[in-house]
Amino acid sequence: MSAPNSNKTSASALRNISFWFAVSALLCLLLVDLDISTADPWAELSLMAAGALSPSVWSWPTLLSSLANTFAFALQGVTLAAIAGFALALGYRFTLVRAFCAFIRSIHELFWALLFMQIAGLSSLTGLLAIAIPYAGTLAKIYGELFEEVDPAPANNLPVNKRRPLSEFFYSTLPLAWRSMATYTSYRFECAIRSSAILGFVGLPTLGFHLETALSDGQYSEAAAFFYALLLLIGTLHLWLHKRLLPVYLVAVFYYLPPQATISWQLLVRFVSEDIVPAPLRGQTLVNAETVNNVNQWFYALWQLQIWPGLINTVLLGQISLVFTGLLALVLLPLNSSLFLHRRWKRGIGDSLLILLRTLPEYLLAFIGLLILGPSMLPAILALGIHNGAIIGHLLGRYTEELCLRADADRGITLYFYEVLPRIYRQFLAFLFYRWEVILRETAILGILGIATLGFYIDSAFETFRFDVALLLILVSAALNISVDQFARYLRQQLQLKTVPESL
C-alpha cells in the first residue's frame, strides 16, 4: 500500500485500499476448501419450498407469546444498551474505554447468553443482558464516533477562558449528533430483534426457539410460520413503533417480562473461583514450578489444537466473506434506490427482498447452502455474504436517495458507475469496515459446516463444560476483534470516512 500522503483522501487511496482488500480475499480463497460435492439436495429442498408455501401455526398462544418475548428482550436490551452506550461514549477518546467496548461487543450474543446461563439460569435477566451488553459496546462506538465527527465550529466559537466541558457537550456536540444517534439506535433495534430471535437457539423463549426446533425436525411448514412472524415483526416496525409510543411500549415490556433471575451466590462463587480458572490451577494454593509447567502445557496444547487453527480459519473466512459482502452490497443497492427503481411498487418489492435476505438467519442460509453445495467454506461465505450484503445494500440504497444529481444525469449502468458509485464509495467502505468485526463474530455459529473457527471451539468448550477453555478462547477472539477494530479505525481516519451520514 502506498504511504498515505497529502493526497491520501483522493480516489487513488480508495482504489488502493479496495485493491488490497480484493487481493487479500483472493489469496485467502487459495487457502480454503471450496469443494462442491453435489448429491441429491432436491428432495430436502422441495420439502423446504413446500413448507415455505404452506406455513402452518401449530399453536397460536406459543407463536404470540414467543413473538412478544422476542420484542420484549429486544426493546429492553436496546434501551439498556443505549443508556450504557451513551455513558461509555462520553469517554470514547480513551483507548481503554474503546478497548473495553470492543471487548464486550466482540462476544456473540449467544455466548453472552451461555455465560449468564451458568449463573442466572435460563431467565429473563439472561436474555436481557445477552443483548444489552454487546449492543452497549456497539452503540458506544457509534455514539463516540458521532461525537468525534460533529462539526467543531460551534464548540470553537465558545469563549476559551471559561470552558465548561459539560455544557459544551450538551449545547454544541449532542444536538448535532442527536439525529444520527436516534436513527442509528432505531436501526440497531431491528438488529436486536434478530438477535433476540436467535437467542432462542440456546433456549430462551423467543421465536428462534421454535424456529430452530421446527427446522431440526424438518417441520418446514411450522418453521415457515415462525419465520414469517419474525419477518412481519421487523417489516411492520415503522408502522407501529412510533417515538411517542415508545414509553408505553417500554412500560409494557418491563411489566410483561420483568428482568429477573434467582441467582445462587454459591454458583456465582463457584463459577468465578473454580469453573473459569484454568484446569491445572484449580485447587492449587501455592504456585510452584510444577503448576507453572502444567499451565504451560495446558496452554500449549490448546494453542496447537484450537487457538491457532481457530484463528486462521476465522481470519480466512472473515476476510473472504467481507469482500464478498462488499461485492454483493454493491450489486443489491439499486433494489432500494429510487435512482434505479423509479416505480414505488418495484422499489417496495426490492426493499422487501433485502429485508427478507437480511432477516434470514445465517444459520438457515448455511444449512441450505450445505444441502446444495456440500460441506466446505463455500456455504459459510454465502451465508455471511448474503446476510451482511443485504444489510449494507439496504443502507447504501437509502443513502443514494440523498445524492444531488444533475437533472440530466444518465440512467441505468452509466448512472450507477459514473455518478452514484463514486459518490457513495466512501460511505460504502465505512459501512463495510463496520461489518468487519460483526462478520468475524458471526463466523461463530457455523459449526454445522464443520468449519473450525474460534466460535466453533468456544461452542465445543461450553458443550463439554470447560468454562476455563471457553473463557480463554473468548479472550482470544476478543483480542482478534479489538485488533481488527483498531485497524478499521486507522483506515477510517486515513481515508477520512464518515461513520453515519447525518441524513441516514
Add this chain to the structure above:
Amino acid sequence: MRIQLLRNITALTLLFITSISSASPSVSNTPADTESAKTFVFSAIPDQDEANLQERFDKVAVYLQAQLDIDVRYIPVKSYAAAVTAFRNNQVQLAWFGGLSGVQARRLVPGSQAVAQGTEDPFFTSYIIAHSSSGIEPNDSFPAAITGKTFTFGSKGSTSGRLMPEFFIRENLGDTPDKLFSKVGYSGDHSRTIALVQSGAYQVGAVNYKVWDKQLAAGKIDSDKVKVIWRTPSYPDYQWTLRGDVNDSWGPDFQTRLTEALVGMDDPDLLASFPRSGFIAADNKLYQPILDTAISVGIIDAGK
C-alpha cells in the same frame, strides 16, 4: 432538547432500576425462574421430535404429580448442555439424560444419582449410515471404507450421535475423526444427521438407532439414498438422573418413591414419549464405561 433528553434518560434509568428491584415473585413468562421451592421440576435432553417435547413430557408431569402428590412441572431445553446446566443450577431436580450428558451432570452435581433407565438402555447402539453414492455396503464388520469420506456426527454432546461412534471409529481405524475423514461436521441432532446424509451433503454419518428406526417406520427415509452400513456394539445410554438433595425438600423417602413411580410407569402412551417399552432401576456404576470412554475420547478430563 437537552432537558427533554435528560428527562428521558432519567426516566428510562428509573424505570430500569425499579423493574429490577421489583423483581420479586410476579408474572413471568420464562419458565423456572419463579418456581416456589416446592414445585418439582424436570427436563429432558432434546434428542428428537423437539416440537412435541412439551406435549409429550407434560403428560409425564401429570403422571408424576398424581403418583407423588406434589406439584410437578416439565421445562423444555434447547441443548444437551442446557439440560445439564439447568440440572446443575437446581432449576431442574430430575432429568432424562443421555449416557454422556448424565455422566457430565453427575460430575457437576456431587451426590446426584442415576435412578432409572429404559428397558432398552443397557443395550443401546448407534448406526453408521451412508449415502448410496459412497458405494459402501452394509456389513457386520467395521466399514473401514468410510476413511476419507465426509462425515457428520449429531450434537457435540450426544452419546449415540457423537461419543460412542467416535470411540468405535478411533478403536477400529486408530486415529481421530478429523484425521480420518476429509470433513467432519456436527449436524446438531439425529434428524438432521439423517437429512444431511440422505441429501448427500455428508457421505457418512452416525445416528441414534431409535431415531432411525422411528423415522424409517414413518416412511421419512428413502432407502435408495441412505442406508445403515454398520451397527456399533452395544453400550449403556439414557437414564433418569436425580439430584442428591431432593429428600431435603420433599421428604426422607422421596428418592425411593420417585424411583418407584418411574419404574412403575406402564402406560404405553407415556412410554411412547421416550420411546421406551418400560423403565428399570439404574445406578451410577452402570455408566462407568461411558465415563471411561468420554475420558479416552477427550470429552471429559480425567481426575477431579
